[in-house]
Amino acid sequence: MYPEDLKYSKEHEWVRMNGNIAEVGVTVFARESLGDVVYVDLPEAGADIGQFAKFGEIESVKAVSDLFSPVGGKIVEVNPEASDRPEVVNEEPHGSGWLIRVELSDMAQLDELMDAATYEATLE
Amino acid sequence: MSEGSQTAKLKKTVLHATHVESNAKMVPFGGWDMPVQYADGIIAEVKMVRNSAGMFDVSHMGRLEFEGSGAEEFLGTILSANLPILKIGRSKYNFICNASGGIIDDAMVYRIGDEKFLLVINAGNTDVDIDWINPRLRGRSDFTMSGVTNDTAMVAVQGPKAVEIVDDLTGNTASRIRRFCIGDAEVNGIPSTLARTGYTGEDGFEIVVSADHGVELWTVLKQAGVVECGLGARDVLRLEAGLPLHGNDLSTDTNPFEAGFGRFAYFEAPGCISGFALKQLSTQEQSRALIGFKMTGRGIPRAGLNILKIGLSGADASNVIGTVTSGTHSPTVDGGIGMGYVEQKFSATGTQIVIDVRGRLIEAKVVEMPFYKRG
Numbered sequence: 001m002y003p004e005d006l007k008y009s010k011e012h013e014w015v016r017m018n019g020n021i022a023e024v025g026v027t028v029f030a031r032e033s034l035g036d037v038v039y040v041d042l043p044e045a046g047a048d049i050g051q052f053a054k055f056g057e058i059e060s061v062k063a064v065s066d067l068f069s070p071v072g073g074k075i076v077e078v079n080p081e082a083s084d085r086p087e088v089v090n091e092e093p094h095g096s097g098w099l100i101r102v103e104l105s106d107m108a109q110l111d112e113l114m115d116a117a118t119y120e121a122t123l124e
Numbered sequence: 125m126s127e128g129s130q131t132a133k134l135k136k137t138v139l140h141a142t143h144v145e146s147n148a149k150m151v152p153f154g155g156w157d158m159p160v161q162y163a164d165g166i167i168a169e170v171k172m173v174r175n176s177a178g179m180f181d182v183s184h185m186g187r188l189e190f191e192g193s194g195a196e197e198f199l200g201t202i203l204s205a206n207l208p209i210l211k212i213g214r215s216k217y218n219f220i221c222n223a224s225g226g227i228i229d230d231a232m233v234y235r236i237g238d239e240k241f242l243l244v245i246n247a248g249n250t251d252v253d254i255d256w257i258n259p260r261l262r263g264r265s266d267f268t269m270s271g272v273t274n275d276t277a278m279v280a281v282q283g284p285k286a287v288e289i290v291d292d293l294t295g296n297t298a299s300r301i302r303r304f305c306i307g308d309a310e311v312n313g314i315p316s317t318l319a320r321t322g323y324t325g326e327d328g329f330e331i332v333v334s335a336d337h338g339v340e341l342w343t344v345l346k347q348a349g350v351v352e353c354g355l356g357a358r359d360v361l362r363l364e365a366g367l368p369l370h371g372n373d374l375s376t377d378t379n380p381f382e383a384g385f386g387r388f389a390y391f392e393a394p395g396c397i398s399g400f401a402l403k404q405l406s407t408q409e410q411s412r413a414l415i416g417f418k419m420t421g422r423g424i425p426r427a428g429l430n431i432l433k434i435g436l437s438g439a440d441a442s443n444v445i446g447t448v449t450s451g452t453h454s455p456t457v458d459g460g461i462g463m464g465y466v467e468q469k470f471s472a473t474g475t476q477i478v479i480d481v482r483g484r485l486i487e488a489k490v491v492e493m494p495f496y497k498r499g
Binding site: 035036038039041057059060061062064 | 160161166167356360422424426452
């Protein structure tokens with residue numbers, strides 16, 4: 001369920017690295033805890049963000065949750081589909097339901113994240 | 125999930141194990157461990173109720189029976205209902221108000237016999253209501269009050285196909301019970317009391333059976349095609365139908381008139397505790413009003429958010445004209461809807477308002493409730 005090529009935060013977000021660009025999204029666990037995602041509020045591309053800082057909000061019918069970026073750097077891209085059609089986060093949270101892409105300020109930040117097995121163990 | 129440590133203290137309905145078996149997500153509600161949603165999620169459940177039939181375990185709701193020659197007179201002192209004109213087999217929505225007219229709870233009262241009434245109250249208020257009623261029972265031997273919450277199970281079956289499905293299971297007797305009426309029938313052989321009432325804006329029944337028949341009733345309904353729904357869907361459905369929730373939209377700090385439910389605030393019963401206050405309030409201009417509103421910008425209103433005047437650039441406290449008391453994303457209306465109290469002059473239908481969604485100022489419009497009306 002949790003792809004091995006991703007890194008995970010305890011706030012239930014993931015990153016997928018491509019060079020020094022990190023794609024960020026929420027995990028299946030986060031989606032299941034929230035229920036049907038109906039609204040995603042994301043920042044504009046170009047903004048700087050700190051590691052583990054709040055970058056937006058995600059809402060289900062029932063609740064609202066803050067989104068925390070597992071990595072810090074510059075937001076270079078925002079997934080327009082996540083805002084326009086939030087169901088994409090329900091459908092493919094680890095894939096086309098990604099939220100932002102961040103140009104990493106420091107690759108060592110990744111050391112503070114978990115691999116899939118460690119993350120899954122925290123969900124027990 | 126942080127509530128996990130508290131679950132040991134929570135009460136369980138007789139259907140609890142059935143919900144867990146069905147993979148319901150359980151949450152604490154009003155002191156009970158209740159299903160908030162099943163596997164398909166809240167949106168799917170709302171759609172089932174709007175288009176077909178869904179069922180809810182409402183066994184957690186408080187159920188009190190009053191029986192005896194003095195029951196009608198006594199209930200008249202507690203409730204805001206005109207009971208002498210309530211016929212056997214009929215129900216009335218009403219309020220339990222304090223001596224200031226503040227709403228302790230909202231309730232459904234059913235006359236189930238000449239001298240017998242069923243009062244259905246909110247789960248989270250059951251203890252408060254009983255504490256309110258108990259001291260007033262002293263010296264009364266002309267009727268009895270009995271709590272039947274734990275002796276019975278209660279299941280609400282709601283939706284455009286609900287009546288037909290229940291009618292089939294009762295040998296075509298259920299459909300003889302008209303809207304807002306109550307009567308007895310056998311649901312697939314299970315002795316049941318059926319109230320043609322609900323909290324979703326759809327037609328349907330609230331079925332009361334003895335506790336040991338609860339699981340059997342649920343199973344029979346499920347086999348008949350009724351879909352299991354949780355409290356999450358129930359909250360969306362009641363809000364779409366413009367029905368208030370005590371604790372959110374109603375409280376001891378609000379009165380029935382500012383909430384827009386003056387027609388359910390009868391105050392002329394002899395000895396009615398809230399009678400004097402309600403009569404006064406009925407003649408006064410209310411300083412605020414409960415409104416329904418629809419988001420015109422992108423955002424979902426939630427209880428506790430501030431409502432602001434239109435045309436402002438900042439969330440200045442002086443611009444606050446009210447507070448959201450209920451809000452959600454409505455799958456039926458397809459957008460954010462809510463209820464809240466605003467100063468009277470901002471309550472007219474069509475008034476543009478702004479909801480302060482955690483710092484984002486999102487436009488909304490006052491609309492007439494209900495947000496959804498069945499066709």
